[in-house]
Amino acid sequence: MPTFNPADLRVIAPELFLVCSTFAILLIDLFLKPTQRHVTHWLALLALVVAGALVWSGAPPMGEVAAAFDGMFLRDGMATLLKLFVLLTIALVFVYSRPYQRDRGLNIGEFYLLLLFAALGMMLLISAGNLVTVFLGLELMALSSFALVALNRDSPLSSEAAIKFFVLGALASGLLLYGMSMLYGATGTLDLAQIRAVSDFTAGSPHRTLLAFGLVFLIVGIAFEFGAAPFHMWLPDVYHGAPTSITLFISSASKLAAFGLAYRLLEGALGGLGADWTFMLALLATLSLAVGNVIAIAQSNLKRMLAYSTISHIGFALLGFVNGTQQGFAAALFYMICYALMSTVAFGIMMVLARVGFEAEEIDDFKGLNQRNPWYAGLMAIAMFSLAGVPPLWGFFAKLMVLKVAIDAGYLWLAIVAIIFAIVGLFYYLRVVKVMYFDAPADDTPLVAPADYPLRWVLSLNGLALLVMGMAWSPLMEWCTRAFAVAG
Amino acid sequence: MQFPHLLSLLIWLPIAGSIVVLALRSRPEVARWVSLAFALATFLASLQLWTGYDRSGPLLQFVESQPWIAALNANYALGVDGISVALIVLTTLAHLLVVISSWGQIKDRVALYMASMLAMEGVLVGVFATTDALLFYVFFEAMLIPMFLIIGAWGGPRRIYATLKFFIYTFFGSIFMLIALIYLHLKTGEFSLAAFAAAPLDATEQAWLFFAFVAGFAIKVPMWPVHTWLPDAHVEAPTGGSVILAAIMLKVGGYGFIRFSLPIVPDASHEFAWVIIASSLIAIIYIGYVALVQEDMKKLVAYSSVAHMAFVTLGIFIALALVRTHGNPLGARLGVQGAMVQMISHGFVSGAMFACIGVMYDRLHTRMIKDYGGLSQPMPWFAMFFVLFSFANCGLPGTSGFVAEFMVILAAFQDSPLIALLAAFTLVIGAAYTLWLVKRIVFGPVTSERVAGMQDLNPREWIVLAVFAIGVLAIGFYPKPLTDLMEPAVQNLVQQLALSKF
Secondary structure (H helix, E strand, O other), X not given: OOOOOOHHHHHOHHHHHHHHHHHHHHHHHHOXXXXXXXXXXXXXXXXXXXXXXXXXXXXXXXXXXXXXXXXXXXXXXXHHHHHHHHHHHHHHHHHHHHHHHHHOOOOOHHHHHHHHHHHHHHHHHHOEOEHHHHHHHHHHHHHHHHHHHOOOOOOHHHHHHHHHHHHHHHHHHHHHHHHHHHHHHHHOOOEHHHHHHHHOOOOOOHHHHHHHXXXXXXXXXXXXXXXXXXXXXXXXXXXXXXXXXXXXXXXXXXXXXXXXXXXXXHHHHOHHHHHHHHHHHHHHHHXXXXXXXXXXXXXXXXXXXXXXXXXXXXXXXXXXXXXOOHHHHHHHHHHHHHHHHHHHHHHHHHHHHOEOOEOOOEHHHHOOHHHHOHHHHHHHHHHHHHHHOOOOOHHHHHHHHHHHHHHHOOOHHHHHHHHHHHHHHHHHHHHHHHHXXXXXXXXXXXXXXXXXXXXXXXXXHHHHHHHHOOOOOHHHHHHHHHHOOOOO | OOOOOHHHHHHHHHHHHHHHHHOOOOOHHHHHHHHHHHHHHHHHHHHHHHHHOOOOOOOOEEEEEEEEEHHHOEEEEEEEOHHHHHHHHHHHHHHHHHHHHOOOOOOOOHHHHHHHHHHHHHXXXXXXXXXXXXXXXXXXXXXHHHHHHHHHHHOOOOHHHHHHHHHHHHHHHHHHXXXXXXXXXXXXXXXXXXXXXXXXOOHHHHHHHHHHHHHHHHHHOOOOOOOOHHHHHHHHOOHHHHHHHHHHHHHHHHHHHHHHHHHHOHHHHHHOHHHHHHHHHHHHHHHHHHHHOOOEHHHHHHHHHHHHHHHHHHHHHHHHHHHHOOOOHHHHHHHHHHHHXXXXXHHHHHHXXXXXXXXXXXXXXXXXXXXXXXXXXXXXXXXHHHHHHHHHXXXXXXXXXXXXXXXXXXXXXXXXXXXXXXXXXXXXXXXXXXXXXXXXXXXXOOOOHHHHOOOOOOHHHHHHHHHHHHHHHXXXXXXXXXXHHHHHHHHHHHHHHHOOOO
């Protein structure tokens, strides 16, 4: 019989803090005038920073798991690392989108609150130890995201994207739930660790068929969250329709959370079926690489192009999953972190260049950027070369690590498919650089970035990190590897 | 007394220079002088490599090693043998000359241009200096970014097509090499070239690895039939870009063959040497004829580069047959040595040819042969240099081109007189297209008013061409210092070739 243990509260301290502070901000925001919205901004940032500090300070030693509420909630090395980066990317969303939201009259309390709730959902999802917690976290995150996409409610494009996202998201959640019910039927438990214990020893039993059947539905749900082909249909429309600030959020923090979902369900619950899901993921990876890279070429809208590029990057990250060992998950996580920080740069610059009544979202809007603002052109070029995986930038090393683990796992064909599509992908990233550096600007006026100093500095740091991490990524990779270490 | 981290200095000094220059965006004149200072300092420092390399000492010198990526056991490992020393000095010299020669040519976004050039210098030195395969790969690919910008931003009318083709084509080749490197890493647990060379590999593995390496390096050299990016890139690149492309970047391909293909997969290299040799002979003869019909000077020299670089691959791969089938290590050494001399020689000759074309282009803004004629009258100094480099290009004795081609043909003869005969066709075809070019451009009556009004070399151009000329003649008359420098490395390589990995 479950009993309440006060020590459990210590384990979920970061989440507790975040939920309390979010409600506090909700109340405070009610009493603020629109001109005082910066208070909400700073309070929200503060909440993220303190939550991050709590995640960091209360982290169990690497390789150990702190469980709360009878294993409903797990805190391990992976959770610590992933939560820190989720909080970091959401903080970047706040910083980068402030002038953008302000210009569009979207600098409203809901923006901050929904993002904080999404952050909470992600943290729960990442720490989930039970199918119920998985679903709870996932839905908290998803519902906040649907609302965020529709934040600009007067824009038909936004509303359309939100409806698409909502309908398809609901369908994916339904499929995921259906899969979970199969798991429950086969094992009689909702606890991930217990499902894992059963799944490890099912060879030849009828349970195995049922589990494999459930697995297929789980994979559909996971692929939807990632945006992996062929479950990617929502992604370009949502990227395109949502305000850029929300696109930034979906392409960075959401993808990190999706990694947590995939890891908990696939390795945490169904590790015993590794041979089945690695092959399914290999197929998803192949499709994602093909669909993402080829369709991206045809896009003239930068947001749509980056949406297809996200799909292709998910394909790359899945290369790490097909390895299915500590090294493989570490490489995949490393890839996702790298990808999240690359996309924050790309979308951050799009927001910096946007004006009232002008979204810098067509590729042609970047024409001659080098003449108009060489610094941002340089940062964007770094982001593009990094996304393309050209050394010495970080993106190359992330690709290197996943290729290595894929080949190590015997998926040489997949690695070759991946690099061939990486060459295809190179073209559309280079096109952005070409437009910025080789084309004449449409008008010669220098572009002045919004005078929000933290924004400028943080964006520059973010961009330069892609360069610096190219030489100094070793510690982060080690951290990723240790995050998946098993005790004993 | 040597500076302890000379190689690191040679890599990072120009890269630091490029950052400094980039900050001088609004002051082009200062940017030029600062770039010159950095290029000159790097060149002077690289001379220490030449003087400080102990010809009788151990093979690898100026060694540095720092742990770089623990997870992959990759190191920031540097070290040079004679071949690398020669190529590094060539790199720093060529960049110095390019900075000088682009003084008046580049007027738009000077700082970005100079910064790209300096960054490329550091990266190219890194390619030749590293002994770690992953670091090599990083440098190998990183050089594409500055070149992409140089061709795309300052090139001719079809520059965008040319630069995208250049980038994607070369990226395509090298990414297969990346898979090969990862495979070797999984096999050995390391990334050091020495470990790769020592790893036992069976015939199938070697064959796959061999073709992965060929994909990377053959495109870079470039060998027939994957040379098509080169004429486009050369034609559209600004003069400085062409000079670096021809003088240094192509050498990276040949360097890759001797650093990767030969030591790591010697058996497969031997088995498939005929592929490379056949492709080289086709390049020498067929591409020679293609050069003959060009109407664009830059294209002509670009095709002649393909034909000349074929001597590098021919010399390298003929050595395998000599060592393994004929048991003739002396002949093999001659072949490899000839290939290496050809790399250096071609660096001077093609660099000089492109610099000459740049001089003409600056005055008349056309690269078409038909627009010129009788240049010897308005530009006697220029005519003298151009004729000299042309002679070197067709391999006249007394110039560097002769020494290298003669060594390779001599080595080829010891394997098969037929190969030697076909390779020797270059003396006829090369003379045909080069001398015909000279005849049409330099000699004969002055064809137009515009040509008559052309100014002779200014002191800056004179210095650049004179330095190239000294290099061409020095190697032509007395190649011994160069061959002595490279001999221990060549000898070691030939010894490695004799050992089967089975």
